[in-house]
Amino acid sequence: MLDIQNLHVSIEEDGTEILKGLSLKVGKGEVHAIMGPNGSGKSTLASVLAGKDGYEVTAGSVAFDGIDLLELEADQRAREGLFLAFQYPVELPGVSMSNFLKQAVMSVREHQGKEALSSGALLQLMKEKAALVHLDPSLKSRSVNEGFSGGEKKRNEIFQLAMLDPKFAILDETDSGLDIDALRIVADGVNSLRSSDRSFLVITHYQRLLDYIVPDFVHVLMNGRIVMTGGKELALELEEKGYDWIKDESVQLA
Amino acid sequence: MSPELTHQNNSEEFVLAEQFEQLVGVQPIGQESSWMQNRRQAMQAFAQLGFPKKRSESYKYTPISKWIESRLRFETNGPSIKSIHNGAAVGAEAPPSAANLELKHSAGQGVGRLSASWNGESGIQVQTSNGRLSGTIKGVVPEGLTICSLQDAMVQHPALLNTYLTKAVVLDRDPFAALASAFAEDGIFIHARAELTGGEVIAIHHDALDTNGFVQPRVLIVAEKGASIQVVEHFPFLDSGRTFENRIAEIFVAEKARVDHVLVMERSEEALFVNSLFVHQSEKSYFRTNTVTLGGGLVRHNLNFLPNAEECETHLHGLYVAKGKAHVDNHTLVDHAKPNCFSNEMFKGIVTDQATGVFNGKVLVRQDAQKTNAYQSSKCIVLDRGARTYAKPELEIYADDVKCSHGATTGELDEDAIFYLRARGISRDAAKMLLLEAFARDVVDLIAVEDVRNYLYTRLNRLLTVLN
Numbered sequence: 186m187l188d189i190q191n192l193h194v195s196i197e198e199d200g201t202e203i204l205k206g207l208s209l210k211v212g213k214g215e216v217h218a219i220m221g222p223n224g225s226g227k228s229t230l231a232s233v234l235a236g237k238d239g240y241e242v243t244a245g246s247v248a249f250d251g252i253d254l255l256e257l258e259a260d261q262r263a264r265e266g267l268f269l270a271f272q273y274p275v276e277l278p279g280v281s282m283s284n285f286l287k288q289a290v291m292s293v294r295e296h297q298g299k300e301a302l303s304s305g306a307l308l309q310l311m312k313e314k315a316a317l318v319h320l321d322p323s324l325k326s327r328s329v330n331e332g333f334s335g336g337e338k339k340r341n342e343i344f345q346l347a348m349l350d351p352k353f354a355i356l357d358e359t360d361s362g363l364d365i366d367a368l369r370i371v372a373d374g375v376n377s378l379r380s381s382d383r384s385f386l387v388i389t390h391y392q393r394l395l396d397y398i399v400p401d402f403v404h405v406l407m408n409g410r411i412v413m414t415g416g417k418e419l420a421l422e423l424e425e426k427g428y429d430w431i432k433d434e435s436v437q438l439a
Numbered sequence: 440m441s442p443e444l445t446h447q448n449n450s451e452e453f454v455l456a457e458q459f460e461q462l463v464g465v466q467p468i469g470q471e472s473s474w475m476q477n478r479r480q481a482m483q484a485f486a487q488l489g490f491p492k493k494r495s496e497s498y499k500y501t502p503i504s505k506w507i508e509s510r511l512r513f514e515t516n517g518p519s520i521k522s523i524h525n526g527a528a529v530g531a532e533a534p535p536s537a538a539n540l541e542l543k544h545s546a547g548q549g550v551g552r553l554s555a556s557w558n559g560e561s562g563i564q565v566q567t568s569n570g571r572l573s574g575t576i577k578g579v580v581p582e583g584l585t586i587c588s589l590q591d592a593m594v595q596h597p598a599l600l601n602t603y604l605t606k607a608v609v610l611d612r613d614p615f616a617a618l619a620s621a622f623a624e625d626g627i628f629i630h631a632r633a634e635l636t637g638g639e640v641i642a643i644h645h646d647a648l649d650t651n652g653f654v655q656p657r658v659l660i661v662a663e664k665g666a667s668i669q670v671v672e673h674f675p676f677l678d679s680g681r682t683f684e685n686r687i688a689e690i691f692v693a694e695k696a697r698v699d700h701v702l703v704m705e706r707s708e709e710a711l712f713v714n715s716l717f718v719h720q721s722e723k724s725y726f727r728t729n730t731v732t733l734g735g736g737l738v739r740h741n742l743n744f745l746p747n748a749e750e751c752e753t754h755l756h757g758l759y760v761a762k763g764k765a766h767v768d769n770h771t772l773v774d775h776a777k778p779n780c781f782s783n784e785m786f787k788g789i790v791t792d793q794a795t796g797v798f799n800g801k802v803l804v805r806q807d808a809q810k811t812n813a814y815q816s817s818k819c820i821v822l823d824r825g826a827r828t829y830a831k832p833e834l835e836i837y838a839d840d841v842k843c844s845h846g847a848t849t850g851e852l853d854e855d856a857i858f859y860l861r862a863r864g865i866s867r868d869a870a871k872m873l874l875l876e877a878f879a880r881d882v883v884d885l886i887a888v889e890d891v892r893n894y895l896y897t898r899l900n901r902l903l904t905v906l907n
Contacts, residue, residue, distance in 0.1 A: 235862050238854070263864035275859040279877025288873065289863035296864070328877075345863065 186353055186384045187211040187234075187254075192245035194226075194233050203229040205409035206245070211353070214381040218395055218420060219388045221406035222428045227388045228272060230406070231357040234386075235269035236262050250352060263289075264296035266352035270342035270359050277329035282341075285329050286311060286348055293349050314347035318374040336367035343374040354378075355386045360394035372397030392424035405431055451511045452489045456482060459621055474593065474623075477605040481620035484610035488617060498739075500797045500829040501768045506711045506737045510683040511653065562640025562669075562888070568647040570656025570686070571625050583632035584639060584668075589657065592628040599630060603661055607689040607717035613741060616715040619655040619687040626657030631666035631696075638699070640888055642671045648679040658688040662696040669699040671891050674712070676705045676734055683711045690716070692724040694748075699727045699887055703895065705734035708763050712738045720746040720753065727754040729886050731895060732767050733902055742771040746780045757786040758882035760902055761794035761826075768797035775808040778838075784815040787882050789875060791822035791906050801833040802843060809838045815845040820852060820878060822906060875903045 187210070194204040203226045211217050221227050233240050234247065236259030247254040254262060277285065287307060294301065302310065312322050318340040330338050339359055346354050356375070360368055375398050379385070387398055395403070395417065403419040404411045405428070413419070413431055423431075459482045463475065471479075490507050491498040498504075563578035565586060572588045580586060585596070592600055610617045629641060648654065662668055674684075684706075692698045706712055712735045718726055724746075732738050744753050759767040767790075773782045788796040798817040819828045830847040852874055860870035876899060883895045 237858055258867070259858060259861040260864055260866050260870075263862055269862050271859065271862075275853075275855050277856055277859070277874070277877065279881050280873050285860070285863070285873070288865050288869060289860075292866070292869070293864040349863065 186213045186215075186250055187386070188246075188248040190246045190248075192233075192247065193243045194229060195241045195243055197239050197241045202243070203240075203409055204233070207406070207410055208245075209404065209411055211384050211386060213384060214379075215402065216379065216385040216387065216398065216400045218398075218400035218403045218417075219386065219406050219411075220390070220392070220403060220420060220423055223390070225406045226409045227390075227406055228357055231269055231272075231355050231386075231388055234262075234355060235259060235267065260292070263349070263351075264293050266293075266297070268346050268349055268351035268354040270339075270346055270354065270356045272357040272359075272361060274330045274333075274338040274342055276331045276333075278331050280329050281325070282327055282329055283308075283311070283325040286325075286345070289345070290348055310348065315344055317347055317377055318343045319370050320344055335362040336364070336370075339363055339367065339371055340374070343371055343378075347374070347378055352382065353384045353386070355388065357388050358390060359387075360389055360391060368394065369397060392420040395420045407431065450489075451507060452486060454511075455618065456486050462622075462624075472593075472597075473601045474604055478621050478623060481605065481608075481610055481617045481623075485614050485617035485621055488612075488614040490614055497770065497799070500795070501737070501739060501766060503711075503713075503737060503739060507683070510651075510681050510711055562642055562671075564642045564644065565627070566644045566646045567627065567656060569649055569652060570645070570654040570684070572627055573647065581635065581637075581639060583635040583666075584641075585628065585630040586641065587628055589623070589626040589628050589659065592630075592659075596628070596630070599661065600628070600659075603689065603691055604659055605689070607691065607719040607745070608687070608715075609717070609743065613715060615685050615713045615739075615741065616687055616717070619657060619685045619715065622655050623657050623687075626659065629658070629660045629668070629670065631662045631668045633663045633665050635666045635668065638667045638669055638697070638887075640669045640671065642673065645672065645674045646677075648677050648682050648684070651680045651682060653683045654685070656684060656686045658686075660688070660690040660698065660700075662690075662692050662698050664693045665695045666693070667697040669701075669888060671701045671703070671888055673703045674706055675703075676707055677710075678707060679710070681709050681711070682706070683713075685713045685715075687715045688717070690718045690726070692718065692720045692726050694721045695723045696721070697725040701729045701886055701888065701891060702731065703891070704730075704732040704738060705898070706736075706738075707734065708736045708765060710735050710737075712736075713741070714739065715741045715743070717743045718745065718753070720744070720748060720751040722748040723750045724748070725752045727885075728756070729882065730755075730757040730769065731883070732757075732759040732761075732769075733898060735765060735767070737766045737768075739768045740770060742769065744771075744773045744782065745776070746773075746782065747776050749777045749779045751777075751780045753780070753782040754885075755782070755784040755786075756882050756885050758879055759786075759788045759790075759796060760879065760899070760906070761788065761790045761796050762792050762902075762906055763794060764792070765794045766797075767795070768799075770797075770799045772801045773803065773813060775802070775804045775811045775813060777807060778809045778811070780808065781812045782814070784813075785882065786817045787878060788817075788819040788828065789822065789879065789903075789906070790819065790826040790828055793823075793825040795826070796828040798829070798847070799831045799833070800845070801835070802845070804834075804836040804838050804841050804843065806837040809840045811838060811841040811843070813841070813843045815843075817845075817847040818878075819849045820875070821849060822851070872903060875906070876900065879903070 189209045192204050192207040195202045403415050405413040565576050566574045605620045608616045761767045790796040800815050802813045804811045817830050828849045832845040832847050857870045879899050886892045
């Protein structure tokens, strides 16, 4: 599904290299978690995969379901079935949720050759998917993320994920700022969207999200590279020991 | 030296003063109506002020003298200007008398007629041609509401005109208002008696202008105690060449009365449009205005608010979209003189190409105006590097127990917002469109008349699609 090879990425503005030869393969229907200390490059990875401006890929490649992802614009990537749940969802005053979702769903479905939805069908779909993350259906008339609580914003991301039905979803620190109840709602929503056709890349700083969204693989990202890969137990080990022991180990390996 | 002679004898000011003398003639003082006396005072004020010069502080960012020169090109042997309406009729037809006004200025006489407007079926519709009422009034005019020409009003309601006409105008610092007041031959008079509390909608369609015409349309609106009306003025696109409209409106909102006013400006890129609005509010009155500028070449709105009584509520909203070489300047003054008043000002603009947007908002809170709440915000989105904006908020506060705030922002569209939308499959163009529409609709949403709101949503959508 996703094949990242030796990815080198710098910040365009000052040339600082953030990702330094990252390689990662995510198979169809798999859930991979990426953990790592602050500043290791986790969010940069999410941004680069989603196509945000401001980064320069200096080397490496990303194949997404057989196509060269780096050749595509951000909106083309979304239409191809890539989804990013933002760490900090953006408030869009004056843009109603219903208008926003209508345009998003329409452009994605059209590109994927799916039939267009009537307004009635779209409304029905919104109602269904909002229920997955316990969002009030009245949100359709509100402006996107404006005045949403921290928890609502994160649930809104998962709601959009459900609406757009992507092949591959990146969750960028979706757990940050959530209390335990909100975390459970978000995780339940994500779990209900797990399927053999959909892969996830779950980026998180803490292990606790992975108690609820149980990954198939856990990777440790440090200093712009994947330095360790393991099963779900690795997350527990990291929770217990922190990241320093890996630093030491990778120094020894190097 | 008489004031007129402070200008060169071939200047626009000198010629206009001469035309004024020819128009009104000389009558012994004492036999003139108070209206005529006011007009003489206004002419004197104009002669003293003259049109703004290049270095004039209040026109610092707005090259209005250049625009005036190119539209009022007088020669020493009389004006070459083709027609001057509402005044100075040298070389032009004498203005029609009030009696035959409706017949002479039937709809469609002017050169550029409006092709499309909002489908305003609701309310009362009137039209103007060169600033004068024309055609018949559509809709049912209820008991208590008067809509007529100022000339008719002079005959039928002389006492009202003596009380109100030119009384809200501050002559000594505004040459355009002074000039328009001097040449105030005619205009529209709207009067709502106290019993008219239903928020009647009156739409004025300024639908016809002579080619290259210079007109000084005048509107006088009086809402008596407790009355409530809504007035919408539309200046649609007209293919009338290098016109100069020096328009003036006076609005009196009596105690507990309520006036909701909307102005929509869509003239062509050759049009020079100066709009002077003077609003006079009495105790516990409510006034709201929404100034929407979607067209015009050089547009200057001088919006003056004088809540000169306690517990007045004033809302000033404005939206402008300037493209090409358009220049839109909103110049506002809220002068709080009495305690316990509330004012809220919100202007939003979108500028692109080589267009310019100017906002100058002055809020004055005088010493007596304790417990004033005055808010102001100005936001402008610049879509092109060639476009310019200037914002100058001015707060002058002499009272010590007040709540005032102002904020001015100028910037490009938020790239994070664009990325968020793109990450959901929406193209860059569609994302920009969504954001611009949301930004602009915010102001239109505040218009109470649904027909007008819907008309503006459609116009904005089309306009912003072209910009993108």
